[in-house]
Amino acid sequence: GLNPRVCLFLRLCHISQSPAFDAQLVSANGLVNEEVKRTVDLSTHLAKITAEIVLSNQGHSAVQSFILAVEEDLTPHLAYIGASVKGDEEEDGTLELQQTTIPGQSGHFYKVQLPSSLAAGAQLKAKVEMTFSHVLRPFPTHVTQAERQLVVFQGNHYLYSPYPTRSQTTRVRLASKTVESYTKLGNPSKNDEIIEYGPFRDVAPFSEDTMKIHYENNTPFLTISSITRTIEVSHWGNIAVEETIDLRHTGAVLKGPFSRYDYQRQSDSGISSVKSFKTILPASAQDVYYRDEIGNISTSHLQVLDDSVEVEVRPRFPLFGGWKTHYIIGYNLPSYEYLYTLGDQYALKMRLVDHVYDDQVIDFLTVKIILPEGARNIHVDTPYKIDRMPNQLHYTYLDTFGRPVLVATKNNLVEHHIQDVVVHYNFNKILMLQEPLLVVGAFYILFFTVIIYVRLDFAITKDPAAEVRMKVASITEQVLTLVNKRLGLYRHMDEVVNRYKQSRDTGALNSGRKTLEADHRALTNEISSLQARLKAEGSDLADKVSDVQKLDGQVKELVCRSCQEAERLVAGKVKKEAYIESEKTLTGKRQELVSRIDSLLDAL
């Protein structure tokens, strides 16, 4: 039963939360168990007791509730109790249970609220289910590898009830045919794995008669002594689940040597030991891992089925009686299957505890639900009562103020407790930006620091040579730009001259010449001042710059001459052919000079 019916559960092992005084109800309301069919299922390491009760109201007034009782001896082991009404049309009407006490009587009592009142003289069929853990005691407590495991169950032949019982049968289902001994009340019949007691007639209220059965039971007596289930919700689409499990074989303890030879050769050697078991994970589980403190447990297998993922969990070594192991199993789930949202409101619906193995017993459960950073107004709906611990904070990747962690614990759980918990919370979606921004910010700071470091000089000592070099470099850089600009002026002048040749506008030419003169002077002055600075720094580049200046003077002259030539052409003082000729030589000279300047610049 992985998907048990939704029942209601009661906290056990505690004196009732609402100690109502119900003795009156028992004596007065006149309820009678007309017919009781009890089934005691001892085929696993659990004791599952179900009772189908035909309850009749022989009093004078209608009753709203009836009472279930659990024997004093068994109460510490009660893991689950649930009741349902077998209606005609509705198969499973589950009922609400509330713990109560009856003065003068030992045991635990639960008041079952009926869906509709039971009129006087009317009958109803109720079904009661109880599961007890750790009630099957291995006897002998220590066995060798070759021996089989025998256990003793001690219970009650009768239904423990505050009401008189008219007729009752008890059917006990065992794990095997081999029975050492069993109590023989009312001459029970035994047929293979089944012992039938009764029918017993007219049993008084609160009747107890010890039923003791000593039989062979080699089913795995596995107990999860503690499990920590961590559910980490990320709004980036993932829910990570991790279970840390302490597992123990609580059957008869292995006595003497463990022989691998016998274990490998004989199939019934170590018959009560546990080699592996199956854990069923949700169908969307991905990236399943199974490991412990010293690494992967390589002996497991994973099988993806249509509606689930099955992990064959094989501990590193077979678990014999008294041996224990510890492991971690974890997986990822897509959050869209479990996380519901409406605006800023979120609801997480997940199993509080999940399947580990069939007929599991969990002695102690801790659930931790890690919500995203910034979740507020957290509200938890649990299917049954659990102990909430104070919330914690969890810090992981890119967290600043911590993720809220809900912590809850519970004792003694069985498969019936595999139910959904709903966590409601509010989360401002803007906070989703926090993590990317943090990353961006971190990289920004990193790069910025590098830029600052590289660009600025943090040396506490001065290296004059290096400084001079840097200065010279920057000056040469400026010189280069200026020289290039100056060469650009000449090209501009060429354009002016060309235009003049077409338009014959002497004014434009003159103004062009004037600007050239002015700009040229300014640039040359600047370069000379830079040259002076270079000289001051003691660099030999100053000579090269002065060479450049000299060459530039010649270039300038050539430019002026070509300008004059153009004027003369326009004025008709020279022939066109002669002009072209002279222009050619001028250009040639100029090009030579410019290339010399270039080579000088290259050498800078």
Place this chain on the structure above:
Amino acid sequence: MKSSPNKGVLLQYWLSGALGGWGGTSDGKHKASTNAGGSVHGNSRPGAAGGGGGKVGLSGGLTQPAGWQSLLSFSILFLACLAGFSSRLFAVIRFESIIHEFDPWFNYRSTHHLTTNGFYEFLNWFDERAWYPLGRIVGGTVYPGLMVTAGLIHYVLNLLHITVHIRDVCVFLAPVFSGLTAISTFLLTRELWNQGAGLLAACFIAIVPGYISRSVAGSFDNEGIAIFALQFTYYLWVKSVKTGSVFWTIGCCLSYFYMVSAWGGYVFIINLIPLHVFVLLLMQRYSRRVYIAYSTFYIVGLVLSMQIPFVGFQPIRTSEHMAAAGVFALLQAYAFLQYLKDRLTRQEFQTLFFLGVSLAAGMVFLTVIYLTYTGLYVRLLTCYAKIHIPIIASVSEHQPTTWVSFFFDLHILVCTFPAGLWFCIKNINDERVFVALYAISAVYFAGVMVRLMLTLTPVVCMLSAVAFSSVFEHYMGDDTKREKPPEKAEEGLGPNIKSIVTMLMLMLLMMFAVHCTWVTSNAYSSPSVVLASYNHDGTRNILDDFREAYYWLRQNTDEHARVMSWWDYGYQIAGMANRTTLVDNNTWNNSHIALVGKAMSSNESAAYQIMRSLDVDYVLIIFGGVIGYSGDDINKFLWMVRIAEGEHPKDIRESDYFTPQGEFRVDKAGSPTLLNCLMYKMSYYRFGEMQVRRGALTPPGFDRTRNAEIGNKDIKFKHLEEAFTSEHWLVRIYKVKKLDNREPLDHKLRSVVPKQKYTSKKVPLMLGGEFALQVWRDSFRFS
């Protein structure tokens, strides 16, 4: 780039593209740098080359060649780191993120202790779970650098809320540090030769198997970080010698301090650097730079190294540090003489004086160095005990290196590095003297012991890089550029020869890369904790017996149970099973190990006496007979016998375990002593009944490792019982039974003799045992 010597940080070189200089492969500038201390990367005109050629402003960094070159070298270095990191991940990908082998388990356990209990608790840690009943002062007997590094990384990551488990930090520490090693090798080679050679060296060291063997992911051992520290110290030392700046020397000292804290191999540094200085003196290359560098290094380095508890006063006491002290004195004397030389006028007398003194000092130094180097190779690895030959010799990695393993670990580099050495010697300068000495001494050590191949690997990479770089420079030079300054020497090289040589070299490098990957994948990427076998169809079987058994011990034995095993498994038992061990891989106490060896090689009742006196609860052995695992205890058994014989020659004799023909056999012909000793019985208990599946032809009890049917199939135990055997029988654990109330007597009681007499006889026997234990304990305490 020498513009600001105080900022020798890589990033500057990488990112200051616009200003950066470059002495790249095609520059051929190394010829200009043969002057001592001169710039190797001879580009002293920052910015000018870019500005002149391209006519662009400072802003357009990438349009300048220097910018491209910076980016290129940055990318190459980054890729080298990445390749180095990822080629070390074979084991993680094939298996899982797990600590490998033996020593790493101790380191991991210590690191775990450090992270859970804090630094001071770690320094003061007395481990009562090792060397029972002696215990071990861990804080004072480890080089803590590794643990502190991993712990610090873990601490910082957790401070940033990066919740990484300490195990993952430990597993990936060595690959990360291999990246740093690549960078420091780059820096060192660049100082020695040029940037191109540096990049090649970085690529070599990133993937060379000789280094990978010690630094795969999961190999959480001292060597993983020590090689980085070694290279970085050498880089800083070369830098200090070149600049003569106290700043660099202090950096060198700090790096040396880190190395001392990380690995016992630091004595290599503290001998090589003095040797370098000494040789520089001999070569008349004394300079103020050398004086400043060495004086500072020796004093600060000495003081710093003494801060490590494990090292303590060794640097001023033991012989392997004396060379450094001698050279220090010599250098002072030499400097003093130099000083006098400037003042004195009587040149003749002064020269004589100088000669006399330096000769005397040289003789002293040579004797010291002789003493040191003969003992050094063992000192490099044993920790703090006397050296006992059988125990050292029993470790496979202490065997002399074969030629094959040189080729296996270094491939083509081992052939090319002499060429690099020759190039260096041909263009000698101060730092090339250093690398030459480094190469020669490392070759010597690597020849002595397989393990020291590790110290040879970096220098081989560097010198091979120099060789390759020179060849490429010569044959791949840019023709158009070289046309202008006509070098007639290259006239003979036609384009065909050039391309053929280049192709050949590239082929060699490609084969090198293939070989490295192959070796890494096949030889050095097995965790050894997990074994894998492959079926015919290629599917893999994982044999996880070690962890199965260790985890069984961890979960299902008493928390304080004492487990006796051969020392190989001590660290693993402590790390994985978390149980007390008698001996472990820190083989400091030979007599204790011999006692365990004696127990293993005695018969059951004698062994029981020893085990009782040592409070042994469980005995763990490794048995490979079922699956054919050759590294099991029976194959190591003779070493146990030898070590036991060394301490207990009266009780154990190696010859007893051989057949009269001198063979070591486990079958019927084997010696009876062997067939009845504890190790044999524990290994083969109930194995005689087992039919190992290997065809029906093999008889039951057929040992697949030794290919023999065992000689003693009827094995019964009196004082032991089988507690656990792993799935493939690889690990077998026996429980030592407690004494019965009364030992059953061998013979019938005579009714006339009162019982008390027997009990009174037994009491002294018991007392004797207790007394022996007490004496034995005391003997350790006071020895």
